[in-house]
Amino acid sequence: MPLILHKYGGSSVADSGRIKNVARRIAKAKDAGNQIVVVVSAMGNTTDDLVRLAYEISEFPDDRELDVLLSTGEVVSSTLLAMSLGSLGHKAVSLNGAQAGIRTDSSYSRARILNVDTERISCELEKGNIVIVAGFQGVTQEMDTTTLGRGGSDTTAVAIAAALKAGECQIYTDVEGVYTADPRLVPNAVKLEKISYEEMLELASYGFRVIHPRAVELGELYDVPILVASSFSERSGTVIVKEASMEVRNKVRGIAHDTNVAKITVIGIPDHPGIAMNIFEPLTRANISVDTIVQNASIEGITDLTFTVARSELVKAMSIVEPVAKSIGARECSASSSLATVSIVGTGMENTPGYAARMFRALYEVNINIQLITTSEIRITCIINEDKVGDAVRALHKMFDLDVT
Amino acid sequence: MPLILHKYGGSSVADSGRIKNVARRIAKAKDAGNQIVVVVSAMGNTTDDLVRLAYEISEFPDDRELDVLLSTGEVVSSTLLAMSLGSLGHKAVSLNGAQAGIRTDSSYSRARILNVDTERISCELEKGNIVIVAGFQGVTQEMDTTTLGRGGSDTTAVAIAAALKAGECQIYTDVEGVYTADPRLVPNAVKLEKISYEEMLELASYGFRVIHPRAVELGELYDVPILVASSFSERSGTVIVKEASMEVRNKVRGIAHDTNVAKITVIGIPDHPGIAMNIFEPLTRANISVDTIVQNASIEGITDLTFTVARSELVKAMSIVEPVAKSIGARECSASSSLATVSIVGTGMENTPGYAARMFRALYEVNINIQLITTSEIRITCIINEDKVGDAVRALHKMFDLDVT
Numbered sequence: 001m002p003l004i005l006h007k008y009g010g011s012s013v014a015d016s017g018r019i020k021n022v023a024r025r026i027a028k029a030k031d032a033g034n035q036i037v038v039v040v041s042a043m044g045n046t047t048d049d050l051v052r053l054a055y056e057i058s059e060f061p062d063d064r065e066l067d068v069l070l071s072t073g074e075v076v077s078s079t080l081l082a083m084s085l086g087s088l089g090h091k092a093v094s095l096n097g098a099q100a101g102i103r104t105d106s107s108y109s110r111a112r113i114l115n116v117d118t119e120r121i122s123c124e125l126e127k128g129n130i131v132i133v134a135g136f137q138g139v140t141q142e143m144d145t146t147t148l149g150r151g152g153s154d155t156t157a158v159a160i161a162a163a164l165k166a167g168e169c170q171i172y173t174d175v176e177g178v179y180t181a182d183p184r185l186v187p188n189a190v191k192l193e194k195i196s197y198e199e200m201l202e203l204a205s206y207g208f209r210v211i212h213p214r215a216v217e218l219g220e221l222y223d224v225p226i227l228v229a230s231s232f233s234e235r236s237g238t239v240i241v242k243e244a245s246m247e248v249r250n251k252v253r254g255i256a257h258d259t260n261v262a263k264i265t266v267i268g269i270p271d272h273p274g275i276a277m278n279i280f281e282p283l284t285r286a287n288i289s290v291d292t293i294v295q296n297a298s299i300e301g302i303t304d305l306t307f308t309v310a311r312s313e314l315v316k317a318m319s320i321v322e323p324v325a326k327s328i329g330a331r332e333c334s335a336s337s338s339l340a341t342v343s344i345v346g347t348g349m350e351n352t353p354g355y356a357a358r359m360f361r362a363l364y365e366v367n368i369n370i371q372l373i374t375t376s377e378i379r380i381t382c383i384i385n386e387d388k389v390g391d392a393v394r395a396l397h398k399m400f401d402l403d404v405t
Numbered sequence: 406m407p408l409i410l411h412k413y414g415g416s417s418v419a420d421s422g423r424i425k426n427v428a429r430r431i432a433k434a435k436d437a438g439n440q441i442v443v444v445v446s447a448m449g450n451t452t453d454d455l456v457r458l459a460y461e462i463s464e465f466p467d468d469r470e471l472d473v474l475l476s477t478g479e480v481v482s483s484t485l486l487a488m489s490l491g492s493l494g495h496k497a498v499s500l501n502g503a504q505a506g507i508r509t510d511s512s513y514s515r516a517r518i519l520n521v522d523t524e525r526i527s528c529e530l531e532k533g534n535i536v537i538v539a540g541f542q543g544v545t546q547e548m549d550t551t552t553l554g555r556g557g558s559d560t561t562a563v564a565i566a567a568a569l570k571a572g573e574c575q576i577y578t579d580v581e582g583v584y585t586a587d588p589r590l591v592p593n594a595v596k597l598e599k600i601s602y603e604e605m606l607e608l609a610s611y612g613f614r615v616i617h618p619r620a621v622e623l624g625e626l627y628d629v630p631i632l633v634a635s636s637f638s639e640r641s642g643t644v645i646v647k648e649a650s651m652e653v654r655n656k657v658r659g660i661a662h663d664t665n666v667a668k669i670t671v672i673g674i675p676d677h678p679g680i681a682m683n684i685f686e687p688l689t690r691a692n693i694s695v696d697t698i699v700q701n702a703s704i705e706g707i708t709d710l711t712f713t714v715a716r717s718e719l720v721k722a723m724s725i726v727e728p729v730a731k732s733i734g735a736r737e738c739s740a741s742s743s744l745a746t747v748s749i750v751g752t753g754m755e756n757t758p759g760y761a762a763r764m765f766r767a768l769y770e771v772n773i774n775i776q777l778i779t780t781s782e783i784r785i786t787c788i789i790n791e792d793k794v795g796d797a798v799r800a801l802h803k804m805f806d807l808d809v810t
Contacts, residue, residue: 076458
């Protein structure tokens, strides 16, 4: 019997009505003759509510305790989904991370999955059960609960699909798949039928929130086909596979954008070895991740350093960078928060010149100033002012012929 | 180092302010040089909210899933309490039922504790941690979560205290101890310093809600002294021990009352063997517990049968009893829901005549009609109309010299 994995995000199980809807979808897949394992996120804003409660109690809640607290959100939704399937006449059983055999290291709040012991899941499947696994959580060797951090439930789903050698990992969310650009900005954006892991990885990293990059990486590593589709409609979604179909190579596949971007510039730094280390080590210790970094060529022994952080972390980052900048003799620090990134992504760009030039022309034609540029082999990203992001995405969508289906 | 067990009920941890208050109390006990294990209930109405959610999903939620769902309430409060202790500078760790080694049978929603494997708790105590255990829950041999049903957290507390041979099990609640009667009905009721297990068992079974009878029974079995006191004040509470002090023997210790009482009478039953079985077996299967049962002497082969159930279960009980009554040829069924019990309890009553007569006189003097009477060796209970319960308790409190300290 084919084995399929479903994953439902928080908005798909936000209330009892939606949970019942999800149960009907699962029941249908089961009735079609599949074995089903389901990974589920916490209901709606449960996780945020629990975090708020923790910070009401303590300014610095203990890592281990916070993980146990947050893990309850997915346990709640998994049991409700199992009950709902029960009331449809289907045998279902919920398992928490420990019961599902999700073994992790003990880095609380951002644990990595070490392996998945599928014994219990397989045993429940053999009994004819639909197995509902609480996402986002695992257990250490000492049987302490951990959570996986951002993208945790997506990662749980792909990890279990890999361990069980499931035919497909189906991620159900509130969008209908992967589009050539955000349809809210580009009304004639087109849904992609297929996309490659590496393209999806770049798009997910640069603003496509449909699936977490970490889960895409894991899918690529274990060669698990991942379907991204809507839990609210019956329409087909987008499949993430090893390689998208041949005819769409040599093409930009999608335009990503991200508005959660802020920029910090340290100006007038005496150029000595160790500047970057001095500035970035304290940020790492504070768990702030830095994205783009640009260091200008040194002029007369003086240089500037610019880097971006998530906008939500700007205040914290500045409070760390300013004293460091002073201590290394920099002239000043400046911050700018109303920024955005726009990126073009496509495996077709690899080893093919001309994409960057066309990108810059498209932005120039709609009068957009580029502040920083970064690239990977299959991606070019420009940092621009946030208020121009819609214009930029539409211009790029048109320039790279994505408007035409 | 002495080992003390604290247990805090739902109203004591109803919000973050109260959790912090409880943390301060625990910290103080720790600073006084004790090892501390804490058992905690779910915050305020959490359990009711989760039950409501389950019934939104399914009319008949699966037992196993419901238990996993409900167990999250105590996990949440235990982690928050551990965080709060952390922010006071104390090392604390929360454990769920499985981690705390609470092994139960697999009777979901009313599991019985088989044994407590204290290895993990002891290990955490040795590391200098305050150990916070999520009450009300355990785990089967198959590592599935169970809940203990009514009085679950009290029972967890006493069971752990017994297994660890703790010096005392301190149950903190929203009342200041065990009184000679409910102070809301009898303003000059007196708080008892000590009470015996068997007296407390009768009082708890007949309306004193300060501690669940099941926990008292367990305390008696393993000889664990239980303190009942308020989490909102520093005043001393009541200690439940093997035998109350000698000078208070030969005395009524307390007047219990309970207004959650309804009565069903099956009238005109042809008196054959098996009547009781026919009526009570279906009630047991429906999980309705029957308290007092009175069967009248048979007159000309016809008898009446009267019994009491919790008022909240009256409708369900009637729907079961009425068809059965018809099938055994009874004339009719009647139900009455506005009833209450008043009970006098005291080991001094054992083998001492005259208590019943004094009780009936006291009720007669305030013009109260007695509907049913039941007794144990150390208790006499009368079932009366609910609207007379205040008068009855006050009259009995006076008759048995409890007004005088």
